[in-house]
Amino acid sequence: MSATEWFSRSVALMRPAAVAETVVAAPTGERPLRARLDATLRRGEEALSPRELRRLLEDLQGIIDPRVSEVEGGRRAKLMEAWYAGATPAQRRDLWLLMSEQFTADPEKVKKAQAQYAAAVGTPDEAAAEVIYRRATVSPRRRVLQRFSADADGIRFLVDLRAELQPHLKGDRRLRALDVEMEYMFSTWFDVGFLELRRISWDSPASLIEKLIKYEAVHDIRSWADVKNRLDSDRRCYGFFHPRLPDEPLIFVEVALTDEIAGSIPPLLDETAAPSDLGKATTAIFYSISNTQDGLRGVSFGDSLIKRVVEELKAEFPKLKTFATLSPIPGFRAWLQKTAPAEVLAGLEDPLALDPRSPKRAELLAWAARYLGREQQDGKPLDPVARFHLGNGARVERLNWGGDPSAKGLKQSFGLMVNYLYDPKRLDKHRAMLAQGQIPISGAIEDLYR
Amino acid sequence: MSATEWFSRSVALMRPAAVAETVVAAPTGERPLRARLDATLRRGEEALSPRELRRLLEDLQGIIDPRVSEVEGGRRAKLMEAWYAGATPAQRRDLWLLMSEQFTADPEKVKKAQAQYAAAVGTPDEAAAEVIYRRATVSPRRRVLQRFSADADGIRFLVDLRAELQPHLKGDRRLRALDVEMEYMFSTWFDVGFLELRRISWDSPASLIEKLIKYEAVHDIRSWADVKNRLDSDRRCYGFFHPRLPDEPLIFVEVALTDEIAGSIPPLLDETAAPSDLGKATTAIFYSISNTQDGLRGVSFGDSLIKRVVEELKAEFPKLKTFATLSPIPGFRAWLQKTAPAEVLAGLEDPLALDPRSPKRAELLAWAARYLGREQQDGKPLDPVARFHLGNGARVERLNWGGDPSAKGLKQSFGLMVNYLYDPKRLDKHRAMLAQGQIPISGAIEDLYR
């Protein structure tokens, strides 16, 4: 059986005979079916034949057919998920295109509503006209997504589909409508208010801890002994969970409780080190924050996570005074190589990074202070990690020579690491400074590049 | 201290001095603040002075000020909730008007985006243009609601506010924009996919069962003995709960398990009757469905509830074959009095309803069959309960003489009750019939009005 035959059968399975005709006869769409589909086709680029594409489109339309119940619509969505699971990458791409291009709002309705709205502005009917107008702009594509979202498996399906879609967005802007629609729906569904902050500990399910190992994005977890150390008595790990993806940490942060701001990552990852004395802990070091779902790109959790974790930690350890990160500087080396004069770059080999008496030390620190404390792009800090923490209201606190002597650390930033300080009382002040173009930095950083 | 003074102080408390000026200096809005406010005012109708209204508007705008963090925005929303709790009804109405009229989308942006979209239709940019266009139509009002929704108390606040708003909508259509915006947001937040179906039993919290007593809308619960009987071994009660309002049943249904379709309500509510034998149960009777939140008007749960409860019951009792309601006919008497000739109406006194040998019996049943089986309005069944069940795919199954001999039952329908039958295999077929203007009825009903 060829892929096409298989496909035809799968699709046939999806559509109970009793409903098939009405779907064809009375499409939900506002434009004639055939015309729109032609607009999507690019001769020879599709994996499915025009006939197969048409059936797939009908099946998609069947999911939101207003004459079937939610339950039946949900059942059809499940069949589509099953088809997708067995489809080839190219067939999947055909589905994305259909979802992106064939389910736009009806432009005629939109136009009419817009005209009514324009006429109502300034009259008592303005608000009602706005409502009608906005409703007219809601695309059927959103209803398709809602039908899939009716259960946890469907949410999982959509998040994974969008993750799969990401690498294709640059190459084919026709897919953007689907991507943006999904981002919009995910922003609603994964609203921070729905998220549950949960502590992850060595008493958490092994299947969950296995996900930490898989998702950790900053300092790779090498083994179960490594992750156990990161969940030891002097550590905390928190994640955000969503009721619809209950076993999946959407983002998680690893925290070390110490008696001073940590400047170096290897001691924190040393599995043989004794846990520090919690009774003396004054400082919480956020040394790793990882987003786990590519499919949720553009849905922001990090800001809330850090702030809620700060609240949790203050409640558990009233003696904690200082909340700071120990962060990589991923863009520093590349920026320096583009920016600095040749004499600065000369002799910058990796081994140097570990030597605290390096003659290059002062010079490099000054450049790093400038990179973090001044460089901006589109009104935002240039370094992506800086952008995140400064956007949350932190400030650049301290540079650490040789803080990350790993190959990755040397490659990104000559082993330099940075602490961002989260002072709960000054977060809004710092955000306001940043909004006016001024990056908040400590006196120590300021001294470095003077 | 006068109410106004108190108000001024409250509002002052809401706005930390440090931020106050910037709020005034850089409003979020797209039109000049003063102009819009004037548009809202109706000389003398407001409870607050123009100056107070302006401050209240500024406070609302401060909640979504893009320069403050989510956390700060949430804190300001909490202050607004506190103000509201202490405000008079008239002051609250002023707030509603501000929220309804002052936070519309920027018409200039909308116009521009609409033009770009129109130009892009048919080109590869169409989808992206649609996205931009839709974003432009998102009103700041929605952001205000989102800030309130950041925690469970805020959701509770919004749902209660909308419940309070309902009676004023007819009298002042300026409030409609706020109402529709809330309905829209609630539809998203309270998406059926988020709802958790929970069984409510005599082992449920007393505080929850107390809510059943309060919310029961069909057959009043008179006492704890009454509600205990409704949660007995031959009964089931299920409710939908939302993670953001975890202790609040949004809707609940009461079910009796019997060996035949019940035709009369008093035996079901008889606290002294022995529970029936579950081993012999073939039939599930849905004898009461109550929505609990006026603030969620327009957000539909009932269809899903019944279907999910049918699934639960089939799993627990594989012998169940029949799923039917025992329902009131709330609009029958009023309709009959408008419709029927005088001779039909003559002598229709209440006591008659209970007499099975009444000479009026056949005539009344025929009129009721016609009312339920034929009468429609705007293409939908005329009776509101019929509209709900038939819309779900049920059919009109049986009329029951003297089914509800209570004063309410006599007043609504001369004591008549009706069973709607939910046949899981024919729900979609019935919906399709209804869509074509034909109300699905049993042969018995058909016989009645022939």
Place this chain on the structure above:
Amino acid sequence: MSATEWFSRSVALMRPAAVAETVVAAPTGERPLRARLDATLRRGEEALSPRELRRLLEDLQGIIDPRVSEVEGGRRAKLMEAWYAGATPAQRRDLWLLMSEQFTADPEKVKKAQAQYAAAVGTPDEAAAEVIYRRATVSPRRRVLQRFSADADGIRFLVDLRAELQPHLKGDRRLRALDVEMEYMFSTWFDVGFLELRRISWDSPASLIEKLIKYEAVHDIRSWADVKNRLDSDRRCYGFFHPRLPDEPLIFVEVALTDEIAGSIPPLLDETAAPSDLGKATTAIFYSISNTQDGLRGVSFGDSLIKRVVEELKAEFPKLKTFATLSPIPGFRAWLQKTAPAEVLAGLEDPLALDPRSPKRAELLAWAARYLGREQQDGKPLDPVARFHLGNGARVERLNWGGDPSAKGLKQSFGLMVNYLYDPKRLDKHRAMLAQGQIPISGAIEDLYR
């Protein structure tokens, strides 16, 4: 079918044919079956015929037959529970007698072990001999109880059986062995270490709160409104629960949080009173403690309950300084009538109790102070409630005129109530005083009878 026939069939059902013979052929017992049974019989007093009694005994023995597995033994115990559920009171009594008299330890074995132990005293074998000796004294009756106890239903069965047994103990001392064995086993199974302290609130299951209504022994709960008031924000209610009877509070205590030691019960039971301000609470008043299971008589929970509740309350309300009861004086009136001269008793009618200016007031208070502060029996306080609280280490703190104006209060103690003070730091000191025959009292009480 007569009761006897029915019984025979039931018993036959209990014993699978395959095992029946061996049970008869090889009884577990150490004495010949027939001889012992005759010892138990009292001509004409039994409800069962000798033949039926013999079969019942065989069935009991079958439960602990060493040749059957625990699972089979448990199954037989279940059959016996089913028989018991259908048996008449007189038949049940026959079973009690069999369990009490037919399952003693083997006196021969005991004698032999005792001799070995006597010989070993003072040698290195003493300890081992003690072990053998003690094992020999374990009666088969205990193994019967253990088999029943294998699941929660069996525990429930045994506890209820013992409750049923209680009223018969005085009349027939043959039953005492069973009662004492059960008390002993219950003391082990219901060891305080196994008990879970749980707060009971208005959010607890209605079925649990219904049990409070049923079990409350001190101040009757009249309605759901009454119990709701006792679970209000300024109240706490805690119970001990056991993992094997998870939905059953074994004992519970009701606490009011106040700003002074309460002297009167009606304000505490006033459903319309506003809850007091928790922020100002300095005092916890234990105003009702109820044991719920007659079958657990002799197993003491109250001491631990109060102490653990004090810990809970101190943790939740660090400002609490005073922990006291508001207690009835159940034996005062009866004691006074036996003890006091006629002139004291003259004119003591009930209405007086409520009048704070009663001329009898000082005299009655003095007598009550003497009753509580001096009267002892067998070295323990005479009043049963006093005995409990003083035994826990409390002291007699204050007498309250008119504290309980209910009929019961007047009847027991002319409406007088007393506070016992639990001073966590002095509990052991008070216990030591009591052990030396001195009842700990406050200065105020001392003043009263001087």
Place this chain on the structure above:
Amino acid sequence: MSATEWFSRSVALMRPAAVAETVVAAPTGERPLRARLDATLRRGEEALSPRELRRLLEDLQGIIDPRVSEVEGGRRAKLMEAWYAGATPAQRRDLWLLMSEQFTADPEKVKKAQAQYAAAVGTPDEAAAEVIYRRATVSPRRRVLQRFSADADGIRFLVDLRAELQPHLKGDRRLRALDVEMEYMFSTWFDVGFLELRRISWDSPASLIEKLIKYEAVHDIRSWADVKNRLDSDRRCYGFFHPRLPDEPLIFVEVALTDEIAGSIPPLLDETAAPSDLGKATTAIFYSISNTQDGLRGVSFGDSLIKRVVEELKAEFPKLKTFATLSPIPGFRAWLQKTAPAEVLAGLEDPLALDPRSPKRAELLAWAARYLGREQQDGKPLDPVARFHLGNGARVERLNWGGDPSAKGLKQSFGLMVNYLYDPKRLDKHRAMLAQGQIPISGAIEDLYR
């Protein structure tokens, strides 16, 4: 500070000054303190000086001093636990001796009660006399254990103490009384009825799964990948847990679901093998059962565990028909070397075990069939694993050549493994056969040694 000084201080800490004197003045014991202590001493063998021993004994007695409350007694037990944590092995042994020898029942009381009981036999007072008699034999040692057991930490302390005690029992029989008392108390506390059967899966806490790795006694778990394989979709793992040691599996069993009786262990431990199809599973293979607590030696869980797991599996997989073990034969090789003639033993090198065509195969299988099917000691099967499963009612089903080619397998049994079959319907029949001295075996085993 010497150990002795440190000890003295620790002990001093344990005894609040206020109580110290009374403890000395009024010991709980029935014999003079000094006399008994001398009986325990063996010149020079103790780690503590006589004076220190005396203080330690007083502290133990203080724990059960009848004049202090349970709470105070529990506090003193905690202090003793703290002392123990810091004590040397030799000091701990001194404590064991004191607990074993100094807390026996009062022989005078026992003697008197025994005489009363002897006199009452045959009279109506027999049962009551038995109760008094039994109470007299309860040793104070048991009360000491009960005080420790008041919380989970104390239970943990006692279980660990007994585990530590085990290796010393053979060398010093004075310790036996303590050991037997603990076994007795543990049998009560860890009664199977209290145990909770829980499934352990890859979703269980990592800290729990780590314990599986640590405790697995049959086939070592080598890594997290190994344990994950054992918790895969075609496996089940169940453990018994106790409410007082909630995170500790007392015993656990690993089960593979297959379509035939497994004969070889390596495929079951192959991490790379695909999980088998659950839909086709007809057979549950119990391939590893591990007790985890040496301190609970003599408290039997295994029988119940297997039977409850069989119930669980039947409920989850109604198609399961066969329940069998795949078990080692730990005593076979040693027995063969003692028993078989030289010519049988000649040439039995390990590599042979894996060769299915070995000329020794038939001979070895016959000897193994004889070993398992006939050899008994004290009326029980000789092989310890056989003793366990046959005692539960299983039968010897099949011998497997080369079933365990590991070094351990070769060393124990030339790589042979055996299946014991659990036929739920024949368990009691098999137990009865075994009680009569006949080991139940399959026809295939019978054929082997014929």
